[in-house]
Amino acid sequence: MLKALKNLFGKSGAEPLAAEMTAPVAPSPAREAAIPQPPEPEAPAPVVLAPAREATAVAPQPNLDAERVKPSPRERKPKPPRALWKLEEFKVEPQEGKTRFHDFKLSADLMHAIHDLGFPYCTPIQAQVLGFTLKGKDAIGRAQTGTGKTAAFLISIITQLQQTPPPKERYMGEPRALIIAPTRELVVQIAKDAAALTKYTGLNVMTFVGGMDFDKQLKQLEARHCDILVATPGRLLDFNQRGEVHLDMVEVMVLDEADRMLDMGFIPQVRQIIRQTPPKSERQTLLFSATFTDDVMNLAKQWTTDPAIVEIEPENVASETVEQHVYAVAGSDKYKLLYNLVNDNGWERVMVFANRKDEVRRIEEKLVRDGVNAAQLSGDVPQHKRIKTLEGFREGKIRVLVATDVAGRGIHIDGISHVINFTLPEDPDDYVHRIGRTGRAGANGVSISFAGEDDSYQLPSIEALLGRKISCEMPPTELLRPVQRKHS
Incomplete structure (x- = not known):
C-alpha cells in the first residue's frame, strides 16, 4: 500500500511526509499519558493505552481509562455560514x-x-x-x-x-x-x-x-x-x-x-x-x-x-398575565367540570396538573375514552414516549396534557392557553410553577383550580405566598352536567 502511494505521489513527496510524521512532539506534563504516539511510517500503528488514573474520593473503579475512546483530530460540527450576517x-x-x-x-x-x-x-x-x-x-x-x-x-x-x-x-x-x-x-x-x-x-x-x-x-x-x-x-x-x-x-x-x-x-x-x-x-x-x-x-x-x-424578586410571585380562578367543587364532580370546560370552550392546548401518578393516569384515560385527544406525563411513562408526547403537545396534535409536578417542571411551551389544577398542590411553590406554564412570552393565560373537600385547605398557604386572596366561586351548573359517553 505504501509502495503504491509512493508511486502515485513520487518518492520526493513521501520522504518529507515521513520526516514530519516522525518529528518529536513535546508532551504536555499534565496530560502526557493521554497523548498518542505517532506510528513509524512503514510500521503498523501501535495500540496506545492510557494508564489508570489516580484514585478519587469515590470508591475505586477498575482501570477503565484503557478502554476510553481514542483521541482523534478535534471534531466539531461545521459552522453554518454567517458571511451574509453582520x-x-x-x-x-x-x-x-x-x-x-x-x-x-x-x-x-x-x-x-x-x-x-x-x-x-x-x-x-x-x-x-x-x-x-x-x-x-x-x-x-x-x-x-x-x-x-x-x-x-x-x-x-x-x-x-x-x-x-x-x-x-x-x-x-x-x-x-x-x-x-x-x-x-x-x-x-x-x-x-x-x-x-x-x-x-x-x-x-x-x-x-x-x-x-x-x-x-x-x-x-x-x-x-x-x-x-x-x-x-x-x-x-x-x-x-x-x-x-x-x-x-x-x-x-x-x-x-x-x-x-x-x-x-x-x-x-x-x-x-x-x-x-x-x-x-x-x-x-x-x-x-x-x-x-x-x-x-x-x-x-x-x-x-x-x-x-x-x-430576582418579581413584583408579583405569579405573573400578571395569568388570570386566576378557583372553583369550589366536590371531588366527585371534578372530572365532569374538567371535561365540560375543555369541550364546551373548544380549548386546544391545556395542561392539567394532579398530585399523584395514579390520578394523572385515571384523568388521561377518562379523557381519551370520552373523545378528547389527551396524553399523560409522569414518571411511569417511558422516556421516548414522554419526548414524543411533548412534541405532539407543542405541535398542537395533543389538546390536553395531564402531568404531575415533577414531570411538568421545566416545560416551556408557548401557546398554552389554560392550566387546570385538578388537585391543589401540597407545596405552594408548585402552584406558582404550575400556573407559570401559561401566560408566557407576554401572552395572556388562565389558570383554574378545583378546590374540593380533600384539598381546599391548601388555599390559605397559596394565598399567603401570592400575597393576595383568590376569589373562590361556584362553577356554573351547566358545567357540572354528566359526560355523554362516546359509543365505539
Whole structure:
C-alpha cells in the first residue's frame, strides 16, 4: 500500500511526509499519558493505552481509562455560514432600565443566535448573572421559572468555551461544561436551548437521561467530542462509573433547580459527580434554585468559591398575565367540570396538573375514552414516549396534557392557553410553577383550580405566598352536567 502511494505521489513527496510524521512532539506534563504516539511510517500503528488514573474520593473503579475512546483530530460540527450576517443587522436601541446583549462582550456567532431567537434585551436575572459570570465569578441565582435563567448560564458557558481553546488532545467523553438538572424533561429543554444558542459556534451539545437507549447515547458520545453535556444525575453516574465519561476537564459546572434535586433525593449522587470534577477553585460553578433554603445555601457554600448572589424578586410571585380562578367543587364532580370546560370552550392546548401518578393516569384515560385527544406525563411513562408526547403537545396534535409536578417542571411551551389544577398542590411553590406554564412570552393565560373537600385547605398557604386572596366561586351548573359517553 505504501509502495503504491509512493508511486502515485513520487518518492520526493513521501520522504518529507515521513520526516514530519516522525518529528518529536513535546508532551504536555499534565496530560502526557493521554497523548498518542505517532506510528513509524512503514510500521503498523501501535495500540496506545492510557494508564489508570489516580484514585478519587469515590470508591475505586477498575482501570477503565484503557478502554476510553481514542483521541482523534478535534471534531466539531461545521459552522453554518454567517458571511451574509453582520452584527449591524442586530440593531437594538439603548433603553433606560434595560440591558442589551450588545452591552456584554459576546461573540458574533453567539449574537447571531440570540438575534435569531428574537431576544433584544436581557431579562433581570440574565443582566445581573452575566455581569458576574462573564468575568469568571461563581454565582448563585434565585428566580422563578420562566425568567430566562437557562439562557443566562448557557450564554456564560458558550462564552467561556469560545474564549478558552480546548486542549489539542482530548478523549471523547470529556465534556468541558456540565449541566445537571433533576428531571428528564428539563434536561431535554435545556439541551434544546443550548443547541439554538450554539447554532453558529461549532460547539457540540449532548444529553444523558435515564429511560432512553443507553447504547444510542453511548454512540453519540463516541462519534464526536462533547463540549456541553446536559444530564440527570443517575444516568451521568452510569456513564461515569463505566468509564465512558470523565469529568476532570470540566471548566464550568451548572446545578439547575437545586431545591428540586434536594426534594427528589439526588444530592448524594450529585456529590459523587462533583468529586469527579476539578476542585472548585479550578472550575466555575453556577447554582440556580427557585428557593434559597438553608439546605440549598449550605450546598452552595460547599461547591462554590466566593459566589455572587443574585435574587430576582418579581413584583408579583405569579405573573400578571395569568388570570386566576378557583372553583369550589366536590371531588366527585371534578372530572365532569374538567371535561365540560375543555369541550364546551373548544380549548386546544391545556395542561392539567394532579398530585399523584395514579390520578394523572385515571384523568388521561377518562379523557381519551370520552373523545378528547389527551396524553399523560409522569414518571411511569417511558422516556421516548414522554419526548414524543411533548412534541405532539407543542405541535398542537395533543389538546390536553395531564402531568404531575415533577414531570411538568421545566416545560416551556408557548401557546398554552389554560392550566387546570385538578388537585391543589401540597407545596405552594408548585402552584406558582404550575400556573407559570401559561401566560408566557407576554401572552395572556388562565389558570383554574378545583378546590374540593380533600384539598381546599391548601388555599390559605397559596394565598399567603401570592400575597393576595383568590376569589373562590361556584362553577356554573351547566358545567357540572354528566359526560355523554362516546359509543365505539
